[in-house]
Amino acid sequence: MAKLLTVVGVLFALHMASSSKLVCHMTNWAQYRPSNAKFTPENIDPFLCTHIIYSLASINSFNQISAIEWNDEQQYSRLQTLKKVNPELQTLLSVGGTVYGVSPFIAMVSTPESRSAFIKSAIRYLRTHSFDGLNLAWEYPAHNGSPEQDRTRFTLLIQELSKAFENEARENRKTQLLLSASVAANLATIDRAYEVENISSHLDFINVLTFDFHGHWEAATGHNSPLYHSSSDFGSYVHHNINSSVSYWLQLGAPAEKLLLGFPTYGRTFRLAGAANGLGAPSTGAADAGPYTRTAGFWSYYEICEFISSATVEWISEQDVPYATYGSAWVGYDDRRSFSSKVQWLTASGLGGAHVWTLDLDDFTGSFCSTGSYPLINHLRMSMGFGPKPTTTPAPTTTRDPLADFCRGRPDGLYENVSDKGSYFQCFQGITYLHRCQPGLVYWDSCKCCNWP
Structure with missing residues (x-):
């Protein structure tokens, strides 16, 4: 079962x-x-x-x-x-x-x-x-x-x-x-x-x-x-x-x-030379070193998280990657x-x-x-398709939950939970796993991701 x-x-x-x-x-x-x-x-x-x-x-x-x-x-x-x-x-x-x-x-x-x-x-x-x-x-x-x-x-x-x-x-x-x-x-x-x-x-x-x-x-x-x-x-x-x-x-x-x-899991930074701030904008070296990695031109993902909380984030559609700017600082990174x-x-x-x-x-x-x-x-x-880690624990149930059979016969992948937009299913080897989005976000099947409503 x-x-x-x-x-x-x-x-x-x-x-x-x-x-x-x-x-x-x-x-x-x-x-x-x-x-x-x-x-x-x-x-x-x-x-x-x-x-x-x-x-x-x-x-x-x-x-x-x-x-x-x-x-x-x-x-x-x-x-x-x-x-x-x-x-x-x-x-x-x-x-x-x-x-x-x-x-x-x-x-x-x-x-x-x-x-x-x-x-x-x-x-x-x-x-x-x-x-x-x-x-x-x-x-x-x-x-x-x-x-x-x-x-x-x-x-x-x-x-x-x-x-x-x-x-x-x-x-x-x-x-x-x-x-x-x-x-x-x-x-x-x-x-x-x-x-x-x-x-x-x-x-x-x-x-x-x-x-x-x-x-x-x-x-x-x-x-x-x-x-x-x-x-x-x-x-x-x-x-x-x-x-x-x-x-x-x-x-x-x-x-x-x-x-x-x-x-x-890091990005490379630049110091913008002028008002232009897109891809290929003139630059004059590195933005300030991060407070934790303390290396010019280099920010860890956790440093970038703090930066983008107040920065403007853009997506480079030609290259399928993001960058962010704030003031004269520019960082190209992965998310x-x-x-x-x-x-x-x-x-x-x-x-x-x-x-x-x-x-x-x-x-x-x-x-x-x-x-x-x-x-x-x-x-x-x-x-990459790896199964849920062993630290995942079964949800307590006293009766058979019909959702437990959701993945029976389905290909491995992600599926929307029509009864709860704030969660979604992962099917792996016929087993159903329920994942919850961060509070305030909902699951979008079009991108197989959690995003704002």
Whole structure:
């Protein structure tokens, strides 16, 4: 018998997808943010994502993986305890960054011996700290002081890691470690940095960094993570968007099922130069740093929530993303509506799922945006077709409720509740779930979302 379940909060979704991965990054520097913005592994919902990538570890002068923060190993342990709550959760350690402005990958990949030392170190380190895999975050081979030969050396590193992971699992009768990489979205960078077909076949999944397409380093406003190009784009900028980037990875031979679309939980800000305040308006740098992230040109979603409470919000219909302005400040960001559009796109493209940068930039406590904890990522999860989380509890009933059978025989998806406009049904595997809109909002079946009456 189907069960009628109740969940409180604003939840939005469009078409359900069959993508299997929702990979969420967390950063070890978010622990230093003030007040409610401080983030530690205890803030993670263990059922929110399928994989969590801990950022960031580095590589020392002996070609060994090394921790960066003083308490990284303590944080590893606290992260792994989440698996006791959700045994299906998988964790990866991301390695990258720079040492004195130079990527440690450059020296490490330079010889077979140095790569071998790193690989042995990686296996030992991952097993010691109970990680399920390794994520390579090199920005980028053959760039920023990295010689052209590093394009091929990066391929060799991935091939050698994959083979070593396979051998180690067989010899020790353990589950094989996962191997992923975070890769560029800019077309020119892709051409110079990667032998796409050669690396794709050896990676379990590929995190395409489909954000930072525009930012305060430019002289005009542009969106951080647009789905498509706009009429204000020119020259190579017509390719600074998700559609162009991911399509190019596919064109070069990357399997769609291994590509994960990047979803940012932050926006990029600009300082307007004059009265013009639309897309492509002249700008003179970054808006003021946010009070919690304290980084010029960069606001977390929870900081954006506070900004848009008094700002003017506009939708860029060409690119399926929003921006907001107040005074001379301009921010291009993502919301639940734009996430829904991107989920539709990744579903139509047959991609393997999504990766989120980051957990700690969403409103993880629910104290800023008044829409519950992790409003963006929870919406992304639901939009991708994942079932309700185990924390959902059955509504008490003493007699059979006819609504409990609403989803029997219906396809998975969202449906209006004609008897209560402030709620709606989610059908998942024949089970009926009742979701309630935020007070004052009603469900609109035309957009599969909660909105004002």
